[in-house]
Amino acid sequence: MIALSVNVNKVALLRNSRDTVIPSVVDYALRCIHYGAHGITVHPRPDQRHIRVDDCYALKQALSVELNIEGNPFSPPMPSTRKGVSDYPGFMPLVDAIRPAQCTLVPDANDQLTSDHGFDLERDADKLRPILQQLKEWGVRSSIFVDPNPSTVALAADLGADRVELYTETFAREFEQGRGQQSLELFARTAEAAYEAGLEINAGHDLNLDNLSLFSDLPHLAEVSIGHALTADALYLGLEQTISQYLAALKTA
Numbered sequence: 001m002i003a004l005s006v007n008v009n010k011v012a013l014l015r016n017s018r019d020t021v022i023p024s025v026v027d028y029a030l031r032c033i034h035y036g037a038h039g040i041t042v043h044p045r046p047d048q049r050h051i052r053v054d055d056c057y058a059l060k061q062a063l064s065v066e067l068n069i070e071g072n073p074f075s076p077p078m079p080s081t082r083k084g085v086s087d088y089p090g091f092m093p094l095v096d097a098i099r100p101a102q103c104t105l106v107p108d109a110n111d112q113l114t115s116d117h118g119f120d121l122e123r124d125a126d127k128l129r130p131i132l133q134q135l136k137e138w139g140v141r142s143s144i145f146v147d148p149n150p151s152t153v154a155l156a157a158d159l160g161a162d163r164v165e166l167y168t169e170t171f172a173r174e175f176e177q178g179r180g181q182q183s184l185e186l187f188a189r190t191a192e193a194a195y196e197a198g199l200e201i202n203a204g205h206d207l208n209l210d211n212l213s214l215f216s217d218l219p220h221l222a223e224v225s226i227g228h229a230l231t232a233d234a235l236y237l238g239l240e241q242t243i244s245q246y247l248a249a250l251k252t253a
């Protein structure tokens, strides 16, 4: 079985556009689980523009399924600029406080719009090793966000990671151009090399209802985390009932 972990960043982004709690990130996450999702993913960034520190605490408390926290382990503390929102303590202090089931290390710059590359395992080895050791001591399963590369992925196991998350943006773009099958082959060779090295395999970024069925053929795939497209699809797929309920409230149905 391939686990679906729903990334709730975009729900927080919508919530943050007002000083209200609509939509509730925790309520949305609980509904995802009620409808069959297996876990919840968040990617807090230092500016807390979507998921906030307080969301991480609330999700940890509310969830009985796996919470996956993604982020740059080297991101420093940052004061909050918004009233009533806690300061960002830095990524590793946050993970220490929350102790999620899984922590995915992503090399995002602080001001990056979204994740756009994986770690360079050769260049960043010495920086990553103590981070992975720390996660092990905390009992947090570790995963490293990587670009598909069959010749370097095994290094993640040498560094002490439990899993890798394959960054699937290139697959999504190639799929749109009709080259999904060719692109999947590179991912499959990377997955085989990772599996041979003893790693478990996650994947994510820009997976959607069009490309997911093909991607789910990836060998040894344990988990996908999906947020952006899934949130947009929930808007579309829930629209009919929503419009009809608003019309009923107006007594014009």
Ligand SMILES: CC(=O)[C@@H](O)[C@H](O)COP(=O)(O)O
Binding pocket: 007, 009, 010, 043, 050, 070, 106, 113, 114, 115, 145, 204, 205, 227, 228
């Ligand atoms: C690591 C990764 O690919 C996701 O966490 C991605 O960053 C989605 O979150 P955002 O859409 O908030 O960037």
Ligand SMILES: NCC(=O)COP(=O)(O)O
Binding pocket: 007, 041, 070, 165, 203, 204, 205, 206, 207, 225, 226, 227, 228, 229, 230
């Ligand atoms: N790790 C990928 C993730 O959490 C969600 O990525 P996306 O579906 O929002 O592109």
